[in-house]
Amino acid sequence: MAQVGRPRALDDSKRREVCALVSAGMDLTGAAHYVGCAPSTIRREALRNEDFFERLRNAQLMAELEPLRALREKARTNWRAAAWYLERVSPRRFAKKPLSFQDPEDFEAQAEIILDLISQEIPDEQTALRIYRRINAVMSQSAAELRASEKPLRNPSRRKST
Numbered sequence: 585m586a587q588v589g590r591p592r593a594l595d596d597s598k599r600r601e602v603c604a605l606v607s608a609g610m611d612l613t614g615a616a617h618y619v620g621c622a623p624s625t626i627r628r629e630a631l632r633n634e635d636f637f638e639r640l641r642n643a644q645l646m647a648e649l650e651p652l653r654a655l656r657e658k659a660r661t662n663w664r665a666a667a668w669y670l671e672r673v674s675p676r677r678f679a680k681k682p683l684s685f686q687d688p689e690d691f692e693a694q695a696e697i698i699l700d701l702i703s704q705e706i707p708d709e710q711t712a713l714r715i716y717r718r719i720n721a722v723m724s725q726s727a728a729e730l731r732a733s734e735k736p737l738r739n740p741s742r743r744k745s746t
Contacts, residue, residue, distance in 0.1 A: 593621045607643035695723035
């Protein structure tokens with residue numbers, strides 16, 4: 585049965601070229617321009633063609649592998665390369681945090697210290713309790729907002745065609 589409609593912009597040879605270019609380190613935009621199509625055409629073809637999707641994904645992973653190997657090799661003898669690597673691989677543990685960043689657990693511990701100091705310094709028990717409750721409510725709300733703003737790691741999954 586003959587295909588009806590416009591032929592696909594990416595034939596098998598162009599798909600191979602795209603994968604080779606991406607594997608060499610070129611981004612999808614550059615690969616698309618090289619083969620004479622739009623980046624969206626490559627993405628659309630990858631969604632339609634499971635085999636091409638896998639080859640393209642492997643090409644992207646291969647492109648990342650060589651710089652990663654070079655960086656890990658350099659990190660063996662250069663502490664700055666090792667630090668840079670750790671900051672990028674595990675930023676929550678090793679990256680420099682901006683001054684505005686505060687871990688919710690640290691925030692709650694500091695809040696407890698502040699509230700204890702207030703309760704010790706204000707002689708009137710009713711006033712101290714009222715201030716304690718108001719500050720505690722504000723700090724609990726702030727800690728909840730900090731926790732909510734943390735983005736969990738996502739595992740993007742691709743829908744399977746049925």
